[in-house]
Amino acid sequence: MIEVMGLSKRYGPVTAVDGLTFDVRPGVVTGFLGPNGAGKTTTMRMILGLDTPSGGHARVLGARYADLPEPMRAVGALLDAGAVHPRRTARDHLMCLALNNRISRGRVEEVLQLTGLAPVARRAAGRFSLGMSQRLGIAAALLGDPAVLVFDEPVNGLDPEGIVWIRTLMRDLAAEGRTVLVSSHLMAEMALTADHLIVIGRGRLIADVAVEAFMRSGEVRVRTPGAADFARALSASGAAVRPQGADGLLVSGMAAEDIGRMAAAASVTLYELTPLRASLEEAFMELTRDDVEYGVAR
Template sequence: MIELRQLTKRYGRVTAVDDLSFDVRPGVVTGFLGPNGAGKTTTMRMILGLDAPTSGAATIRGRRYTDLPAPMHEVGVLLDARATHPRRSVLDHLKCLAQSNGIARSRIEEVLGLVGLSPVAHRRAGGLSLGMSQRLGIAAALLGDPEVLMFDEPVNGLDPEGVVWIRTLMRGLAAEGRTVLVSSHLMSEMALTADRLVVIGRGRLLADVELDEFIRASSRESVLVRTPDAEELACRLRDAGAAVRPDAEDGLVVEGTESAVIGKVAMAHGVVLHELTPHRISLEEAYMELTRGSVEFGASGTKPGSDRVEFGAHGGGGR
């Protein structure tokens, strides 16, 4: 387990991480999410002792990382896939790590096969593509067969087959009872990989909650409607007091009224309906709603809001 208690990091007048407390539990994949500049990488670096916190503490299985007697045997980490000597071969890079941490040569061959790099074991690390460098970084993280794993943007540069592979790997590691923390900006991938989410914005905790509960808490009651007469129906529903907006797939999302009322309005005006179903927002939509007021580097025209998502007793509250 990874435990953070009131973790804070300041750089002069800038607070990168602000009174952050949460647990990363074994047996589940925990997605670590937040906008650019939210403090995710700084938090992970403090967990690993690479940056000293201004206050608070981060522990792994009850100890600070710097106090672990054999770190690679307990914690596997991917922070920077390019953090290798470019002139060393894939095999030599793993040999150096293994020899300095008392890891058997047989384990090197095992992880090379696991990440699919056996055919390029003698290629220099500096000549690898980004996707292959990611695989090498993951091999290094797995080398000590650790119980705790931390991955920062592990799918960067991976092709579709590689994305499926890393997703399956992370879920398999969690199923073995290991602690898995993974940060990513790919919401569609997190929706398929994570069991639990920790979301931060401007260094503060916004949510610490199960994935399904996160989406449910962000959802307003709405109905997805598909019709060849979308413009006509939208006008009639607005006249009836409903809020209507386009759906990404040429449908309508209707809020403020029930399916039965929508059906009656459509029938009264001779509008044909092809679909009339409750609408469940995506993880990406829920995430964007929660973090709208915490975007540090938004595109021109982005207007921060004050939307807030409330969670139950077993989750964190929006802040």
């Protein structure tokens, strides 16, 4: 589990992270979302002890990262896939990490197989494509078989097969009871991968919510042969109603359950009563539109 409590980071007059508080729980994939400049990477760096907070604290498995006795066995992280000596082979890079952290040589071979790098294990990392470098970074994160995993934009450079692979891997790791925190700008991919979302903007928490709840648009589609009369009744009860075709209504400001009860009480025949979902991208854009650091003129 990751616990973030009142976490802040200031660089002179600039506040990059502003009093963040949230938990990342085991057994689910938690997506970490926000516009560019929102403070996601800075927050991850503070969780991993790479940056010192200006206020608050972060705990991993109940302790500061720096206080973990064997951090690589507790936490695996991918923040910068390029942080590898370019002349070192993939196997040698992982072997150095393993020897420095009392991890078996056999585990090196396991993660090379798991990440699809076994055929190129003797190739220098400097000759890797971006996608292969990402796989090597993921292999290093998995090396200690950790309970907590932190990935910053892990799908960068991956081809479609690689994206499906990392999505399946993250969900499998969470299903094993591990804590998985992953940031991404690919909303469609997050909709398929994450179970829970932490959304920040300008360093502040905007949402801490299940993906399904985040994607609800707040509108309900209603179809009834008496659409005009039912629309007037809904409006009189405080709902906002828009006509949709001959027998359809789009209703906001009233839950589907309340609309159904109202229809039953008035003996209104319903053909359809459907709470609508926005795409994750639409919901994200709507929620963060006032927190974009570099917007475009409209």
